[in-house]
Amino acid sequence: xxxxxxxxxxxxxxxxxxxxxxxxxxxAHWQRGxxxxxxxxxxxxxxxxxxxxxxxxGGDFYTAYTIIAVPAxxxxxxxxxxxxxxxxxxxxxxxxxxxxxxxxVSKRHNYITLADFARGRYGSRTLALAxxxxxxxxxxxxxxxxxxxxxxxxxxxxxxxxxxxxxxxxVVAFLVLAAFAYTSGLRAPASIALVKDTMVYIFVLSAVIWxxxxxxxxxxxxxxxxxxxxxxxxxxxxxxxxxxxLPFATLALGSAxxxxxxxxxxxxxxxxxxxxxxKRNAVLLPIYTLLLxxxxxxxxxxxxxxxxxxxxxxxxxxLLQKVFPSWFVGFSFAAIAxxxxxxxxxxxIAASNLFTRNIYREYIRPQVAPSEExxxxxxxxILIIVGALAFVVLGAQSYAIVLQLLGGIWITQTLPAVVFGxxxxxxxxxxxxxxxxxGMFCGTAMAWSQNLKSAIFPLHIGGTTxxxxxxxxALILNLAVAAVLTILLGGLGVDRGSDETVxxxxxxxxx
Amino acid sequence: MSExxxxxxLAVLSHDGAKSGVKPGMESRSGxxxxxxxxxxxxxxxxxxxxxxxxxxxxxxxxxxxxYQFAWVLLTMFLIDFxxxxxx
Numbered sequence: 001x002x003x004x005x006x007x008x009x010x011x012x013x014x015x016x017x018x019x020x021x022x023x024x025x026x027x028a029h030w031q032r033g034x035x036x037x038x039x040x041x042x043x044x045x046x047x048x049x050x051x052x053x054x055x056x057x058g059g060d061f062y063t064a065y066t067i068i069a070v071p072a073x074x075x076x077x078x079x080x081x082x083x084x085x086x087x088x089x090x091x092x093x094x095x096x097x098x099x100x101x102x103x104x105v106s107k108r109h110n111y112i113t114l115a116d117f118a119r120g121r122y123g124s125r126t127l128a129l130a131x132x133x134x135x136x137x138x139x140x141x142x143x144x145x146x147x148x149x150x151x152x153x154x155x156x157x158x159x160x161x162x163x164x165x166x167x168x169x170x171v172v173a174f175l176v177l178a179a180f181a182y183t184s185g186l187r188a189p190a191s192i193a194l195v196k197d198t199m200v201y202i203f204v205l206s207a208v209i210w211x212x213x214x215x216x217x218x219x220x221x222x223x224x225x226x227x228x229x230x231x232x233x234x235x236x237x238x239x240x241x242x243x244x245x246l247p248f249a250t251l252a253l254g255s256a257x258x259x260x261x262x263x264x265x266x267x268x269x270x271x272x273x274x275x276x277x278x279k280r281n282a283v284l285l286p287i288y289t290l291l292l293x294x295x296x297x298x299x300x301x302x303x304x305x306x307x308x309x310x311x312x313x314x315x316x317x318x319l320l321q322k323v324f325p326s327w328f329v330g331f332s333f334a335a336i337a338x339x340x341x342x343x344x345x346x347x348x349i350a351a352s353n354l355f356t357r358n359i360y361r362e363y364i365r366p367q368v369a370p371s372e373e374x375x376x377x378x379x380x381x382i383l384i385i386v387g388a389l390a391f392v393v394l395g396a397q398s399y400a401i402v403l404q405l406l407g408g409i410w411i412t413q414t415l416p417a418v419v420f421g422x423x424x425x426x427x428x429x430x431x432x433x434x435x436x437x438x439g440m441f442c443g444t445a446m447a448w449s450q451n452l453k454s455a456i457f458p459l460h461i462g463g464t465t466x467x468x469x470x471x472x473x474a475l476i477l478n479l480a481v482a483a484v485l486t487i488l489l490g491g492l493g494v495d496r497g498s499d500e501t502v503x504x505x506x507x508x509x510x511x
Numbered sequence: 512m513s514e515x516x517x518x519x520x521l522a523v524l525s526h527d528g529a530k531s532g533v534k535p536g537m538e539s540r541s542g543x544x545x546x547x548x549x550x551x552x553x554x555x556x557x558x559x560x561x562x563x564x565x566x567x568x569x570x571x572x573x574x575x576x577x578x579y580q581f582a583w584v585l586l587t588m589f590l591i592d593f594x595x596x597x598x599x
Binding site: 082289293 | 561587
């Protein structure tokens with residue numbers, strides 16, 4: 001890490017950051033709509049086409065924290081860090097089959113959140129509330145983590161001073177974020193995503209072409225990395241050992257199932273212009289996965305390039321500083337920093353949609369006028385961003401990482417109600433509630449038993465120990481409880497609640 | 512272009528083929544949704560680690576473990592695209 005401020009890099013960084021901030025404000029005028037309506041502010045009026053949706057979902061799903069954390073994980077732990085690749089492959093067949101149905105039913109009934117859908121499908125306010133709260137809880141630490149990504153890059157520019165000076169750029173960046181989220185809604189991250197993703201592609205491709213040329217090719221890089229990992233005292237290896245098969249596979253599958261249950265990804269899906277737009281994006285979005293794989297391999301390149309860091313999060317910034325000229329370092333850091341703003345804005349908007357629709361309108365002011373609804377959402381988005389900022393600035397970022405780990409386990413527990421609900425109205429809403437609670441409790445307890453350090457839980461069955469991702473174990477329990485109770489409640493003849501949707505609602509129509 | 516629109520109630524893996532000229536809710540029984548089962552292949556290929564947790568054969572310097580995963584990115588794109596065309 002540099003010890004003094006790198007002026008060239010900082011200048012380039014600030015320039016790109018400013019360009020993007022201005023774009024964020026101007027985007028209120030783009031594809032103009034009445035921003036005093038919640039679906040205009042919070043879903044961009046559901047009219048983003050294939051290309052914009054591609055950039056929006058790409059920028060939303062592959063976040064700044066991903067860009068920092070994936071190479072860091074590979075640098076520190078080797079092969080298991082590559083679970084990110086199967087994860088971000090397996091998510092797309094799921095998106096292709098499931099998400100067009102969600103889009104269609106949401107368009108038909110003007111649903112803005114998954115909790116809206118649960119309310120309509122199962123006629124259950126309680127289930128909708130459970131899903132809304134799970135979504136908000138899982139999103140908040142995720143926003144805080146974007147700040148951590150931003151903080152890491154700003155620190156790498158060489159800004160060293162009092163804590164006030166260190167945090168100032170972060171505070172400024174997030175106030176800008178809050179302001180354009182307020183004025184432009186989802187249009188802001190959508191237009192910024194275009195610039196940000198182009199910048200990320202440029203810097204990652206440059207890195208994976210330039211660094212192997214400079215350090216003797218991929219074969220050499222993998223050899224050096226393999227030897228370095230073997231000589232460390234930690235368990236990292238270049239080829240996944242048998243003991244990590246199950247953790248690797250369950251992490252990939254669990255993360256893939258959870259990814260499109262998060263409010264911010266759902267918001268990205270619902271803002272697209274048609275179910276076909278989503279299907280075509282399921283084909284095109286894996287291009288980002290190639291990028292992520294290359295990004296992961298930068299973790300090995302950092303080892304081969306002799307990068308030494310005290311915190312693995314500094315892996316990527318240190319590598320870039322080691323091999324690139326200052327102006328390009330500034331460009332790359334700006335890409336990462338802007339990469340924090342896009343998902344953070346979408347997350348804040350998505351969480352405030354949930355609060356406004358499913359808590360405020362449902363429990364506090366049922367008769368709320370559309371314009372008031374939009375205002376409540378805008379103010380909530382600001383409060384959420386300021387809350388996340390306070391969390392990180394006050395030094396609670398290690399909690400953010402723990403909570404995000406828990407968030408992944410929690411959000412997976414909404415799968416039975418949402419995903420199964422999109423195909424059949426078989427589960428009893430009360431059974432889904434109990435299943436959700438069982439999954440939340442069990443998943444949290446499993447992570448707790450690992451002292452919240454890891455989401456991998458060693459399950460002892462008979463004489464063997466199966467270490468797997470707690471989200472999957474909790475989901476299996478959740479589904480089992482929900483299924484058994486559904487059969488029981490059905491036998492007892494307990495009221496199954498209403499369903500305002502019909503099968504045709506789930507199928508896109510062009511007429 | 513086929514005129515199929517899969518039913519939403521047929522099976523768990525039904526899809527939403529949209530077709531001009533087909534009214535919402537009109538369901539043909541052509542069974543093109545069965546193509547969706549092809550989408551299970553990436554799950555098998557990537558979740559069964561004994562297939563690929565090894566170093567050899569290498570490709571362009573990448574150990575098998577790595578290039579196999581990259582290959583699945585492209586394969587999955589082609590698979591989804593194929594199913595998209597078949598179920599449209």
